Amino acid sequence: MSDAAHAFVPGHVTGFFTVARGEDPIETGSRGGGIALSDGVAVTVRPGDDTRVTLNGEAIEVEAVERVLNALRTTATVTAETPLPLGSGFGVSGGLALGTALAANAAFDRRLSYNELVTVAHGAEVQSGSGLGDVVGQARGGVPLRLEPGGPQYNYLDAIPARSRVEYVTLGELSTEDVVGGDTDALTEAGERALSSVVEEPTLATFTRASRRFSREADLLTPAVKEVIDDVAAAGGDAAMAMLGETVFALGTGLTDAGYDASVCSVYPAGATVEDGPPTA
Numbered sequence: 001m002s003d004a005a006h007a008f009v010p011g012h013v014t015g016f017f018t019v020a021r022g023e024d025p026i027e028t029g030s031r032g033g034g035i036a037l038s039d040g041v042a043v044t045v046r047p048g049d050d051t052r053v054t055l056n057g058e059a060i061e062v063e064a065v066e067r068v069l070n071a072l073r074t075t076a077t078v079t080a081e082t083p084l085p086l087g088s089g090f091g092v093s094g095g096l097a098l099g100t101a102l103a104a105n106a107a108f109d110r111r112l113s114y115n116e117l118v119t120v121a122h123g124a125e126v127q128s129g130s131g132l133g134d135v136v137g138q139a140r141g142g143v144p145l146r147l148e149p150g151g152p153q154y155n156y157l158d159a160i161p162a163r164s165r166v167e168y169v170t171l172g173e174l175s176t177e178d179v180v181g182g183d184t185d186a187l188t189e190a191g192e193r194a195l196s197s198v199v200e201e202p203t204l205a206t207f208t209r210a211s212r213r214f215s216r217e218a219d220l221l222t223p224a225v226k227e228v229i230d231d232v233a234a235a236g237g238d239a240a241m242a243m244l245g246e247t248v249f250a251l252g253t254g255l256t257d258a259g260y261d262a263s264v265c266s267v268y269p270a271g272a273t274v275e276d277g278p279p280t281a
Helices: 063-071 092-107 114-128 134-140 176-180 185-200 204-217 223-234
Strands: 005-017 032-047 052-055 076-081 144-146 157-159 165-173 239-241 245-251 263-266 273-275
Touching: 005 092, 005 134, 005 185, 005 204, 032 092, 032 134, 032 185, 032 204, 032 263, 052 092, 063 076, 063 092, 063 114, 076 092, 092 114, 092 134, 092 273, 114 134, 134 144, 134 157, 144 185, 165 223, 185 204, 204 239, 204 245, 223 239, 223 245
Parallel strands: 052 076
Antiparallel strands: 005 032, 005 273, 032 076, 032 144, 144 157, 165 245, 165 263, 239 245
């Protein structure tokens, strides 16, 4: 057991997805596509008598983190830093869960494999109602396409072989549990169409178009997000909505060209990793 261990998990914006419920949380998940971001979640785990979690210096309660530590049979102080907003479609809760799993495994010498840790974090997210596919995408990195739902032993992954500058603007939060907890048949049908189109033509341009169409067909596009997307289109760019949040992402300089003060990062080609020293989010 060490004094502390560190992990970095890329952020993740989902462009489109389906919902698949299984009898086991590990079988539950989503098919879909997303982008791993160089803006991510830096997690440090230190052994402690009880579990405490802070994000950007503020104490928070994250059920998925508690479930991960319970699964690893331990308690710890979890300190996380990120430039990404919580609850706005960037996979921050998934980053906290996966980062905690990776760092706790190192700190407490649990000797679990990467896929075992991803499975633990994915199951914790599903049981907490905070995500269905972010963890798997964050573990893969790049522009992952989730072709089957569930944890890594069920979810076959492909990817779009490309990198790009990514811009984003956040307008507010949306509840993942509220959206995926009700009737998701229409959403899943829209997600299947989007995924099929991207698998047929795996390019970033197709991904963005499919994401934009999905938000309309799934009835998730809010007026505020639509206005930003329309502004980007008028400036000659291409943008879409991040699932699930009132967030717009664009590849290249689309948001900047439209006059928005956008945050800038890039596609992060690697997945989540354990770090030698404290990582930078």
